[in-house]
Amino acid sequence: MKSHTSKKSIILNPKDSLADIIYQIKTYSNQNKSTEIYIPTSMYILYNSVNRELFTNNIKQLSNKYDIDLYSTDSNLINLLIDNDVKVKYLDNINNIEDDSNSLEDETYTDFLSYKQAIQDNPIQHSIQSEPVFQASANNISIPSSKKHTNNSSKPISKGLLYFSSVLGIVFASLLSLILVPKAEITINTKTEELSKDFEVTFDPNITDISLENRVIPSVVDTISASVDGTYEATGSQTGGTRAEGVITIVNKTSSPQQLVSNTRFRSDKGKQFRLTESVIVPANGSIDGNIRAEAVGTDYNIPAGKLTIPGLEDTPIKFAGIFGELKTDLTNGATEDGTVVTNEDIDKARLDLQKKLTEVVNTQVTEKEGMKALAIQSKLNDIKYEGLPNVGDGVRSFNVKANSSLDGVFYKEEDLDQLIKSLLETQVLETQELGEITTRFDRQQEFPDRKAVKLRVYVDYKIQPKFDQDKLSKNIRLKTVSQSKAYLENLDNVDTVNLKLTPSFSPILPVLKSRISIIIK
């Protein structure tokens, strides 16, 4: 059986829907924490820009929580995904990758069966009855051993007086222990009403005092700032150099405008091919500038200024002759594998890591904000400022980057909401009753409200239970036997059941001291 913490590999299926793909990745990331996702070459669904944005946004969100690595054999797609700010590593092929997606379900099932078998084999160990081992040690009441003190007085004492004193002492100690030592723990289960209600509560950052009448409580908009840093290695040698790229002037000497889509090829006189990075429409008898990028890495693509032809137009000779590219300056930025340089991926990695660290730090600060609870938090960090971020191609082994950012949150005082809820519920409570446990939950706040007042429906589950004067109860049952006490308590109005535990169990009566009687009302 594989460990759930080991890295799992998923090979995406080009025939799956986008929702299926995202669902699959979410499920696996959630189960494994560390997931490798392999994108095959025919994953055309991700060439669609909206699909790609949905995919990458989900990956980014998951990457904040889990360790996710993306791999693909499709270099065109990798470039597009990198444009969407997602790091993808190139692989020659994925034939040797073992897809764990088929085995995971069985594995979970096997786990479940093994667990079930283990329970059957050793019911005691897996029984909840084994838990009182801990309870016993926690509740163990040490009974003080009665030490016999010897009196070393030089005055001799008669044997009769000694016996009498001893008997008297034992009787007195026994009586004292009966009064002082016993401890009673009583749980009264009452006939509690479990109710639910919902209220519309306004959280307003523009007020300072709670208004019970209008159901408005103050909220606070606060900015939580954080600063983190990290040192990252430059991995330029792994990617094998840089592709040459630059600006080309595309000339159209024909009388019709010509659209050239992104990826249109341009060829130098020595046969080196470049691709247009974005679509352009070249006006008739005019020209337009565009960017080209070499098809491969290396210095071979550092070509001198000159004319480049468009192979896609070869079938139409007039166009082929009339529409071409003019490189006005030499291309020099292509590089082969030579030393360590900073790559786009390195920078992306640093950014992502710092973003992750910032998110963690900020989230911790949000949850640890004293006495306050978050009502809404901005879904995204404010602009992250980086210090020391190198440029792509910089020849360094490692680089240190500092990042700082902030996150706006709207907070409220927990006690304010409690006060409001209690004031709303207390109108329903009779004199002989009291409010029991209260739990509240909100409708999800989808949008960050900033400084606007937010009306939210607050759902409250609460209990109304009979009110008992615990002091009076303790007074009435002290020095009574267990059965007398139980009978008395069970006969009270609205009492359902009573559990009474007396320690030591041989004690015939409940303690005389009220402080030794603990009553829990549920």
Added chain:
Amino acid sequence: MFGKKEILQPLIIDISENRVSVIDYTIDNKTGNTIIQALGETKLPFGVVSTDFVEQEDILTKAIEEAITQVRPDNSNAKEQSSVVFGVSGPMVEVIPRVIELQRENPNQKIRSKEWVNSIDNVYDKFDSEVYNSVQGHNLPLSLVQISLNNIILDGQEFLSPIDQSAQQITLDTINTYIPTSYKQSLINIARANDLQVEGVYHYDYGVGQLILDYNTNKDISIILIDIRFGHTSISVIQDQKIKYANSFSVGSHSFTQAIANTFQITIDEAETVRQEYSMLQLPRDMSRKITDALESEISLWLQGIIYSLKSLNIANSPTHIFLYGEGSQLLGVKESLEYSTWYKSLNLTQKPSISVLTPKQFAHIVDMTSHIEGAKFVDMLGLVHLSSIPLDIHLPYRISE
């Protein structure tokens, strides 16, 4: 025309991932109404068709044959002279604006229908012979299936129709639709196997957009059309009497059904039934709650897709209305997700458009004699019916070259 034999209209074929539908219709000579005479439907097993690819052409061909037999039985000799119209949309379909200029030899002569059709033929040949590289950046071959006219400019002046106008230079602002070449070839093969001639392959959004435009008296309408098909959602906007296409994305009704199937560990067919009962409020409250929870992330993903897709359009004026249609549009929670959230703010729209589900009943001039054309899933087919029934000198002649 009076005394003329009734012209046989093309069959309308809608291919989805889970079914094939065929509509046979006629035009009533007296009223001009479109009369839907028959509907044929065949269910498709999974894996025969994906959004933009035909995986098992032989099975699809048989399914279409069966559906055609339902609308035009074998004893009907009309089948021999039939043509067919297909619809397309999806994440792999690319819609690209183009501009082309034509010089006329006799500028003083009025443009007649014949010259216009010939000119358009030449334009089509010119576009069709071009090598088209995908704007999405992949290497999958794509082929032209539709050219629709956005603007006709004669010597610098815009005209709705060039017929009977004279000019030296005609500038055509066109919208070209490209689909994967393999899909186009499959459509041709399927038509051929069923003795049908392909009359056109239209973008569904264009059909529905044109249907709304041609039968809407208010010329200032500004509407977002959201078509939730089986495997994807396609979006377009009608503004300034023009149809603007947004990027589609791969979340459709199947994603919702799959989420229900995953939650309850039931089959897709069972989940489909549950999905429909849920939308018709026929389920117990507890189960409905579970479904609402199960669908939450899918609907949220879908809504995010709508936002990204509309962002790519740069809508100038705030649309006043949204029409939802397609088989996923009637799912409980979909319309509500647009109604009760502030998605429009991220698009800088000044107001939230009103939202309604578009159904065939809203097109009074299309008369359903079958009583089966019910529900928003048939709106796409009605768009194709409309396109195939309008005069050719108003819109470009659409065709698929074989």
